[in-house]
Amino acid sequence: MKVIGFKTSLPISNPKSFIEVETEKHLPTNRDLLVRVEAISVNPVDYKIRQGSLKDKVQDIPKIIGWDAVGVVEMVGDNVSLFKKGDKVWYAGDITRSGSNQEYQLVDERIVGFAPTISNEDSAALPLTSLTAYELFIDRMRLSKERDENKSILIVGGAGGVGSIAIQLAKKILGLTVIATASRKESINWCKKMGADYVVNHKNLVENVNNLGFETVDIIVDFVDLNQYWEAFAKLIKPQGQIGSISDPTQPINLRLLKSKSVSFYWELMFTRSMFQTKDMIAQHHILNKVADWFNKGMLQSTVGRVLTGFTVSNLREAHEQLESRTTIGKIVIKF
Template identity: 60%
Template sequence: MIIKHRQDMKAVGIKTSLPIDAADSFIEFEAPKPQPSGRELLIKIHAIAVNPVDFKIRQNSAKDTVLDTPKILGWDAAGVVEAVGDQVTLFKTGDKVYYAGDITKAGSNAEYQLVDERIVGRKPETLNDVEAASVPLTALTAWEILFDRIRVSPVKDKGKAVLIIGGAGGVGSIAIQLAKKIVGLTVIATASRPETADWVKTMGADHVVNHKDLVNEVHKAGFTHVDFILDFVDTNGYWDAMAELIKPQGHIASITGSGQPVLLNKLKNKSVSFSWEFMFTRSSWHTEDIAEQHHILNNVAALIDNGTLQHTLQQTLTGLTAENLKQAHRLLESGKTIGKIAIRL
C-alpha cells in the first residue's frame, strides 16, 4: 500500500499497531523532505539499524487507532549532513555522521531526517555506513549505564565483577567491551546457546553463564556476589536472582522497564543502589547536558578507529522497503538475534 503525498522523500512507517506478518504492518509512502532550523541537521540517510525499541513502539504506539499521517520509526542511522539550521556550530554540510535520534521526533526509516546536532556524532572513519549505523543506540545505552548511572571508573573499579544479563544482544555486546577494555572489570555474561556463548567470549567476557539457572551458574563460575549487575532482558524476571547475587553496597542498573512494581525493599539490607537507564532521556527532556551524547558518540568513534571497540553488525539487508523492515522486526521479535541488523538504503 502506497500513500501519496508531495513527492520529496520516501519513508516507511505505520498507521496502526499490527502483528509483523500483517500486510500493512509497515507501509511505504512519500513525505515532504524536512528543512532544518535552529540546531537541527538535515541528514541524508545512507543506512539504518533496528533495535528492540523499534518493534516495541510499533506494537504499542498506535493501538486501537489509525493515524492520519504514518509514524516513522527507527533510532539508528548513518549518513551525511545535507543542510544545517541557523544555530548549528558542531557540523557543516558534507560531514559524515551517525546517531540514535530522538524518540519524540520522526525516526530514521526514511531518506532524510532532522536531528539536533547535540545528539549526533562524527561517523567512525574505519566503518562503512551499515557498520556505523549499527553502533549509536547500543553504544550510548551501554556507555550511559556504566559511566552515567553506575559511574564505574578504571581507577576505583578495575578488577571488580560485573554480571551482564543479555550479553549477546546489541547493548550487551557493547557493554561487555566497555566494561572489559575501558574499565578493566571482570565480566560475567549470560548466554544459553553455543553460538551466543561464543559471541560473548569474542566480545571479551571472562565467564559465560546460563541465564536459565542464574544464581547457581554464577556460583559455579566462582562468584558468591558480584559488584555490579546490568540487566538488558527482564527486570522483574531476574529480580530475585539479582537481589541474591548483588554484593552489599553494590549497584544494579536496568534498561528494560517493568509493567509491575519493582520490589526495591529486597535491596535494603544490603544498601544496594538501583538505577534505570533510558537512552532517550536527554533528548526527550532537553536536559542541560544533552550535548553529552555528541561527546559520547565522538569518544566511541575514536575507540572504534583505534581498535579498542568493534561494531556488532551481524546481518545486512539492502533497500528501504516495508518488506525489509518487516524482516528485521521479525528477526528481533524472535529473541534469538546476535548483535545488530542493519539496512543499507
Template identity: 60%
Template structure:
C-alpha cells in the first residue's frame, strides 16, 4: 500500500521532510479494524511529532503519522464486536501506532465511531480529534454538567480547528456562554459562525474580557500556550473556577497563582486512553457516536475549511506548512 512518512525530523521545506513509499498492507487481529481510508485531516500534533520524533537519526522504516481519518472497514480481528466489514467509520487514532497517512490503517474498535451519515468523507474527517478533545476537556476533565448551564467559558484560540468545535460543543451541548479569542476580521467572523457569544482580541485579553462585561469567567480552555497565558488566566478565572489546557508550557508555571482562588487546573491529552489502554477506553467510541448523532441532527456542524485532493507528500507538506504558520482557520482535509 502507499504511505507517506519520514525518516528524519527535518524542516517542512526540506525535500525529504515527508516522503512517499510502499509498505505491506496490515492484517487485523484482536479488536482491530482494517480501514480503507477515504479522507484524513491534518492537526498540529502531526507537525509536532514530525519535528521531534526523529531528531539526529535516520529511521530504517519511515514513520507514518496522522490522526483523523474516515474510511470503510475492509476486515476485522477475531474479537471485534462493534463493527462489521463494510461499515463507514471515523476516528482520531492512537499515537503509539502507525498513523493514517496511508491507504490502509489498523485501528482499535474501542476508539472508533460510526461515520456521521449526513456528512461527506472529507467533512467527517475534520471532526474526530478535535471533537474528542473538546468533549473530554469539558465533560471528563472539567466535569461540566447540567448545573453549569449559563456559566461563562473563555476559549483561547477560537478560530483554529480545536477552538472551532469547542465553541460549538460548549455552546450547544454544555449550554455555556462562550467568549472566544480571535484578532482578524475573518477569524472573528468564523468564531461567531461557530456560535461564540462574544469574540475578544487575545492581544489585550484581560482588558478585552473586562470590556465585554466580565470581571471573571467560570471556565477557561487554553488551546494556544499555557505558559504564555498563565498569568492572564490566573487573573481572569473566577474564584473556585476551572482551567484546562492541551498545550503545555516551555517553562514551569507558577501554580500557586491559583491557590487564593481555589482554582482547579487540568490537562487534557486525547491519546491518554489509547496510550495507557485505560479501563474506560471504549468511552472514545461512545463519544464519537454521540458526536456523529449531533452532527446528523444539525446540532453540530463540520469545521472543514479547506480540502486538498489526493494522498501525496506535497499535499501533506502544504497542510503542515499552513499549520506551522499558526494562522489556519478551521480544519484542513485531504481527500483520497
C-alpha cells in the first residue's frame, strides 16, 4: 500500500518534506479496524508535528501523520464489536499512532463513528474539528440549550476549521448568540454562512465587541492564540463566565486576572482520550455518531473550503503550505 510521510522535519518548500513509499498492510488485532481510506483532511496539528517532531534527526521509517479520515472497514480485530467489514466510517484518530496519510489505516474502534451520508469530501473535513468543538462545549464547559440558550459567546478564529464547526454547534445546537472574529471579506462572509450573528475584527477586540452593544459576554472560546488575547478576554468575560481554549500558549497565562470575576477556564485537546486510554474513550464513538446524525438531518453543514483530488506528495505539500499561510478558510480535503 502507498503511504506518504517524512523521515526528517523539513520546510514545506523542500521537495523531500514529504516522500511516498510502499509498505505492507498491517492486520488488525484486538479492537482495531483496518480502514481503506477514501478521503482525508489536514489540520494545523499536522504541520506543527511535521515541522517539529523530527527536527535535527532522521529516522529510517517514514513518520505518517494525518488526523481526519473517512473510509470503509476492510478487516476487524478479534475483539471488535461495534463495526463489521464494509461499514463506512469516519474518525480523527490517535496522535500516538500512524495517521491517515496512507491507503489503509489501523484505528481503535472506540474512537470511530459511522460516517454521515454526505459526500466523502464533506465528511473528511469534520471529525477532528467536530470532536474538538463538541468536547469543549459539552464535555468540558457543560453547556446545554436548556440552561444556556441565548447566552452570548465570542468565538476567536471563526473562519478556521474548529471555528467553523464551533459557530454551528453554538448557534444551531446550543442556541447561543454568536460573535465570531474574522478580518478579511472572505472570512467574514464565511463566518456569516456558518451562522454567526455578528462578526468583528480581532484587532481592538474589546472595543469592537463593545461597539456591538456587548459590554461583556457569557462565554469566550479561543482557537488562535491565548497569549495574544488573554487581557482582552479578562476584560470582556462576564462575572462567573467561562473561557475555553485549544491553543498552545508560548508564555504563562495569568489566571489571577479571572479571580475577581470567579471565571472558569477550560482546556480542550481532542487526543486526550486516546492518548491516555481513558475509561470513557468510547465517548468519541458516540459523539461522532451523534454529529453524523445532525449532518444527516441537515442541521449542520460541512466546513470544507477546498478539495484536492489525488493522494499525492504534491497535494499534501500544497495543503500544508496553505495551512502554514494561516489564511485558510474552512478545511482542506484530499480525495483519494
